[in-house]
Amino acid sequence: MDYRIGLNRRDFVSATGLVVGLVSLGAVVKLLPADVHLIRPPGGQDEDGFVALCTRCDRCRSICPTQAIAPARLEDGLLAVRSPKLDFRLGWCTFCGRCAEVCPTGALPSYKAECFEFAGLPDEVFCKTQLKLGVAVINRDRCIAWAGPSVCTICSTKCPYQAITLDEYGRPLVDLDLCNGCGVCENLCPSSRLLSYQGGLRRGIEVSALETKGL
């Protein structure tokens, strides 16, 4: 093809400046230890693969019927900013697969799911998959049943995957194999409303990300 070089010094300097900026930005993002472990929508669990593919288009966040997806903020890290993360204070994941369906890049690949109705939450249809978003962890100082003397069985009765059992004292325990990190328990846990403000806004049960291969 016919071409011509059209590069004057000023443009060259600006462009080089921008490229140097880009390279340093990339290096900083890669080298800074990312200490925040975000919980990604289902399918986005391989963090390195996910950040390579996500164009931050906001489609998955928009479609999520429970609005569990939030855009990552700058506080979540430069690499993650604008990408989708699950916020179980806002909703939970039913593994409905809609986010994977709209994701144009395969950052959230589609997956097989078997859906079922769950009497504990009759308005929702949950699906069983091979995926694990994270696991629920009980904060014993914040859990009403563990802190005593009150009784609370919300998480154990509402877990769609029957991953929470009660011990002999009626305190919840998480079955790490059954829990897939759907976030229902965290969403419904009343402790940040019922317990004193001491201990901040932490809830009695919270989903934490699995060890990821990412940085």
Place this chain on the structure above:
Amino acid sequence: MASKYRLSKPRGFKFAHFYDRRKSAMKKRMTARTIRATTMVAFLALVVVGLMTRLAPGTLSSLGIRSIALVCPLGALEIMIASRSVIPLAITSLLCIILVGLVLGKVFCAWICPVPLTRMLSSQSRGPEPEPLTIAAIRPESPLQPSIFHSDRPSRIRLDSRFLVLLGTLATTAVVGFPVFCLICPIGLTCATIIGLWRLIGFNEPSWLLLVFPVVLALELLVFRKWCRRLCPLGALFSLISALNTNLRPKVDKQKCLRTSQGLDCTNCKDACCEEIDLHHAEQSSPLSECTKCRDCADACPAGAIGFRKNAKTKLTKTESSHTD
């Protein structure tokens, strides 16, 4: 006859739109600019639709319905390089965008991209209109150089500083393994700021990005200046594609043009063009592949001499079209 034209002195900056000119041309100019501003805002409004509904139209990074989507061509290249894989939807997006580029050229840059919107806004706030120029003031002392028009054939590609940024972007992406340009893309930052504001108001979710992103945007667009012409790697991609585009190119009607018909030293079309295209001096001009079909030149022309239709009655004679841009 000449007295029915009134010209005004263009300002030092490129987007000088306050030319005083024929009433009808004035109206036309208003329409082209207004329509462009409207389509740009409409595409940004899709972001808000995505926030208000669960239709997931996406943002300019990727627009679509359900599982059908177009991915930003630069984003598509970046993610394929970053993930070292072939992504079907990225490939089909690229093909669609190439097709659109062949038919409509760099139309994205003037009708969809929100960056010129900021420029329109800032040029609007630059004070009062300049003094109108009289015809006498543009009557040249010696006869003008004859015009050398652009040819009708595909343009030569100009490899400029934007291609440097494009190469830098793709190379950096390959090394760091994620679409690095997306972090500073002014289009992405604009959409992110809208989303950030929405989250702040609707979800009480403040974030530093609400401060940082607008500052970076301002840096890119105001401090670097001429982002589109010098630095935008997306524009570079669109220029490559539109090199083969021959539709909707601006053409000068020599019977009407003040230069060619009356020998007056009018440069309104050249001064209006933010892509530095000079329709009358193909040899010193940006190639026509850079034309964004913004119609600013047509609207700036006091004689209404510029048209975009293929067979506008502005056929060039052999000698005049002998020069290719």
